[in-house]
Amino acid sequence: MPNAQCPMPDTQNKLVAFMRQIRNLSLSFLYGHSIIPYRLGLSFFLIAGLCSCGNLTSPGLRGAGLKIGTNVTPIGEIKPKQDNQAIVYIQGQVEKQAPLIEQWAYKIKDSTGKIWVVTNQKNLGEGSEVVIKGKVRYRSIPLAGKELGEVYLEEE
DSSP, X not given: OHHHHOOHHHHHHXXXXXXXXXXXXXXXXXXXXXSHHHHHHHHHHHHHHHHHTXXXXXXXXXXXXXXXXXXXXXXXXXXXXXXXXXXXXXXXXXXXXEEOSSSEEEEEEXXXXXXXXXXXXXXXXXXXXXXXXXXXXXXXXXXXXXXXXXXXXXXX
């Protein structure tokens, strides 16, 4: 009577039977269904996720009047003050570009005005729509008794 003295083999048989039921249960949702729709759905979500990481300045968004958030300051509201070093966000279209020694300057325009932005970015092409965070700077240029200073942004 080895089985009567040690209930272990009977417990092992029940455990093995239980594990088989769990395995069959975990695969039963695929019974009668093709796995292709699941793979297509997963592929769709993967591609949609990768596309959502793309650049918001795609050609389809140009001219759509898209405002990226409420913190965007119209360029016309940035006033030339010598002590003004506020940080602002601007959105507009690159009108001109000028290389500097280790940086680039871009003239950005929106419907309210234009402003120069000094940045380390080299890949902003003319006509592209951009959103830039920068510190307002003012450069005083006194000439013949007149103040010809210019306000500009230095990208943060």
